[in-house]
Amino acid sequence: xxxxxxxxxxxxxxxxAQHVNRVIEKVNIFSTxxxxxxxxxxxxxxxxxxxxxxxxxLFNQKTSAINSHSRIILIKxxxxxxxxxxxxxxxxxxxxxxxxDQEDSTAHGQVIDLITPDSLWDRxxxxxxxxxxxx
Amino acid sequence: MDLEKYRKIFTQESGKxxxxxxxxxxxxxxxxxxxxxxxxxxxxxxxxxxxxxxxSKTNIAQLSHSMENWCLAFxxxxxxxxxxxxxxxxDGAGMLKSLVDQMDQIDSVELQERYRRIMEQLSQDPSTPAxxxxxxxxxxxxxxxxMDPIDQVRIPYVQIEELLGYxxxxxxxxxxxxxxxxxxxxxxxxxxxxxxxxxxxxxRLAQLRLMSIEDFAAIYGSTIHQQARSLGKRxxxxxxGGDIRADIALLERLREPLIHIIRNAIAHGIEMPEERLRLGxxxxxxxxxxxxSDKESLIIRIQDDGSGIDRNAIIAHLQKKWQMxxxxxxxxxxxxxxxxxxxxxxxxxxxxxxxxxxxxxxxVVAQAVEYLSGTLSIASVPxxxxxxxxxxxxxxxxxxxxxxxxxxxxxxxxxxxLESVVQQTEKACALPETxxxxxxxxxxxxxxDEPAHILNLRSGSHIxxxxxxxxxxxxxxxxxxxxxxxxxxxxxxxLHVSELIAxxxxxxxxxxxxxxxxxxxxxxxxxxxxxxxx
Numbered sequence: 001x002x003x004x005x006x007x008x009x010x011x012x013x014x015x016x017a018q019h020v021n022r023v024i025e026k027v028n029i030f031s032t033x034x035x036x037x038x039x040x041x042x043x044x045x046x047x048x049x050x051x052x053x054x055x056x057x058l059f060n061q062k063t064s065a066i067n068s069h070s071r072i073i074l075i076k077x078x079x080x081x082x083x084x085x086x087x088x089x090x091x092x093x094x095x096x097x098x099x100x101d102q103e104d105s106t107a108h109g110q111v112i113d114l115i116t117p118d119s120l121w122d123r124x125x126x127x128x129x130x131x132x133x134x135x
Numbered sequence: 136m137d138l139e140k141y142r143k144i145f146t147q148e149s150g151k152x153x154x155x156x157x158x159x160x161x162x163x164x165x166x167x168x169x170x171x172x173x174x175x176x177x178x179x180x181x182x183x184x185x186x187x188x189x190x191s192k193t194n195i196a197q198l199s200h201s202m203e204n205w206c207l208a209f210x211x212x213x214x215x216x217x218x219x220x221x222x223x224x225x226d227g228a229g230m231l232k233s234l235v236d237q238m239d240q241i242d243s244v245e246l247q248e249r250y251r252r253i254m255e256q257l258s259q260d261p262s263t264p265a266x267x268x269x270x271x272x273x274x275x276x277x278x279x280x281x282m283d284p285i286d287q288v289r290i291p292y293v294q295i296e297e298l299l300g301y302x303x304x305x306x307x308x309x310x311x312x313x314x315x316x317x318x319x320x321x322x323x324x325x326x327x328x329x330x331x332x333x334x335x336x337x338x339r340l341a342q343l344r345l346m347s348i349e350d351f352a353a354i355y356g357s358t359i360h361q362q363a364r365s366l367g368k369r370x371x372x373x374x375x376g377g378d379i380r381a382d383i384a385l386l387e388r389l390r391e392p393l394i395h396i397i398r399n400a401i402a403h404g405i406e407m408p409e410e411r412l413r414l415g416x417x418x419x420x421x422x423x424x425x426x427x428s429d430k431e432s433l434i435i436r437i438q439d440d441g442s443g444i445d446r447n448a449i450i451a452h453l454q455k456k457w458q459m460x461x462x463x464x465x466x467x468x469x470x471x472x473x474x475x476x477x478x479x480x481x482x483x484x485x486x487x488x489x490x491x492x493x494x495x496x497x498x499v500v501a502q503a504v505e506y507l508s509g510t511l512s513i514a515s516v517p518x519x520x521x522x523x524x525x526x527x528x529x530x531x532x533x534x535x536x537x538x539x540x541x542x543x544x545x546x547x548x549x550x551x552x553l554e555s556v557v558q559q560t561e562k563a564c565a566l567p568e569t570x571x572x573x574x575x576x577x578x579x580x581x582x583x584d585e586p587a588h589i590l591n592l593r594s595g596s597h598i599x600x601x602x603x604x605x606x607x608x609x610x611x612x613x614x615x616x617x618x619x620x621x622x623x624x625x626x627x628x629x630l631h632v633s634e635l636i637a638x639x640x641x642x643x644x645x646x647x648x649x650x651x652x653x654x655x656x657x658x659x660x661x662x663x664x665x666x667x668x669x
Binding site for chain 2: 042
């Protein structure tokens with residue numbers, strides 16, 4: 001299978017490429033009150049709204065190294081849409097299909113944490129939303 | 136123009152004609168002797184045949200030719216359109232749709248057999264399938280074919296999305312514009328004008344995403360007719376508020392829940408024709424799809440004039456599943472009582488069959504509406520019918536809203552919710568108790584650049600739906616919002632809030648401004664309710 005690999009706090013993560021709609025350069029992101037700290041805001045791309053997530057904050061409570069060269073991974077699956085900003089988008093990689101059942105895999109000698117959009121979504125849904133509940 | 140373009144036009148135009156044929160067949164089913172309707176049908180069939188012949192689509196051409204002959208016979212009173220003959224034409228129209236979708240290819244045994252059977256029946260005298268021949272088909276010259284002018288084109292939704300994408304990418308180029316020296320101010324002016332035109336183009340393209348409720352309801356017409364017929368019932372669909380437009384993405388998500396409600400109404404609500412006559416009702420059942428928009432919400436009601444929801448089945452369910460006594464059941468509100476059918480337990484309960492299946496899958500409908508942050512409520516009067524009301528937070532259309540800033544946040548409220556806007560004279564002015572300080576609420580620490588603006592809300596725009604604190608009577612209070620600065624009164628396209636944003640419970644939609652900026656639309660009652668809970 002092909003994955004889109006990215007780096008967060010010196011650790012590799014991989015997302016099944018079939019869920020990745022596009023990788024784009026940084027665009028305007030509009031922050032929204034009452035959202036968890038990892039929620040950077042919203043972006044509007046090609047007629048669709050995406051919740052923008054700071055992968056560093058979501059995974060490690062540590063803000064990603066975001067700059068004007070940062071790239072954003074747009075994920076679409078089922079009816080959900082997320083935009084993930086990691087430290088670095090590494091690119092497409094092929095891994096053994098047998099790795100699907102494992103939590104991590106190796107590609108080009110790197111250990112990669114395989115994550116699914118659903119696992120990201122579940123993690124986001126568990127956060128606190130609303131006044132004074134920033135997590 | 137190459138052949139591929141002709142093929143695309145053929146597919147688009149045939150699709151349009153087939154939709155019209157469906158509608159006309161529904162009408163001739165009601166008025167089988169109306170020669171005008173048959174003339175229209177005959178014209179549409181003829182148009183499809185002509186296009187198919189031009190592209191050598193022989194299967195489509197032959198089928199539409201046979202159907203056209205039948206329509207002509209009914210139009211000229213050479214034969215009588217009995218119900219089975221009209222059903223034959225429905226089957227033929229269905230077959231035509233399949234053939235158009237597959238560009239005339241018959242690629243399966245099933246399709247081949249279906250085609251052969253339909254052609255065989257259409258080769259017979261139109262009066263013979265299930266009724267005696269009343270007339271000989273006379274050889275008459277057909278009336279001149281009336282062709283509607285082509286004033287509309289059908290384009291796939293994905294193409295609109297593609298155009299939106301392109302125009303957005305052009306807008307994004309603005310961010311990569313290199314610094315322009317002062318001496319080229321005229322070039323800068325030209326670029327600014329160009330960009331504002333692109334933004335206007337984008338905004339107008341975005342409005343192509345909107346679909347009228349009337350067009351949306353049209354997709355149910357044929358399904359209702361077919362299902363009612365298969366059950367031996369007669370049902371009409373009426374649409375009110377059909378000119379209201381909503382985002383196609385929202386309507387797409389509503390499509391299945393609505394068809395579920397409508398199917399249930401036909402199968403279990405509308406009585407058989409003889410039963411309706413016995414009850415003093417018109418023989419034909421009636422389903423009304425009513426759309427309303429009040430700028431902040433889209434309300435869709437599906438109302439039928441059938442038997443209503445079986446109260447006894449709900450009572451039996453409440454007693455059996457929840458061990459509720461008769462007294463307890465009589466204490467619950469009508470709304471809660473009928474909402475029982477929306478629960479998962481009810482849908483999977485064996486009592487479903489006892490109440491004629493009225494609850495089957497209704498929990499799925501409720502979940503779909505909940506996903507859209509909407510509400511679904513049910514009302515029913517025994518013997519009179521049931522009403523399902525779906526209320527969605529915003530109409531997902533373009534509304535005017537006052538856009539403002541609070542610290543780093545760009546936000547909006549519908550202009551219709553505002554009474555007035557005033558600016559404070561000094562930065563340090565104290566705010567009245569009934570003024571919601573959004574800076575404080577949203578935890579904004581950065582200093583104010585100028586005195587705050589106060590948005591005075593119109594009375595009635597902030598009525599709290601749930602129980603307020605005992606000491607506060609929100610309905611009697613004139614609420615206002617303190618914000619940093621006003622961007623202006625702007626048209627914004629409202630999109631639905633995502634599931635994550637919805638968890639804050641303070642937004643009714645996400646506004647997209649003409650320049651592409653995003654301004655979440657505050658849900659005023661929910662915001663006040665949130666504040667009262669703090």
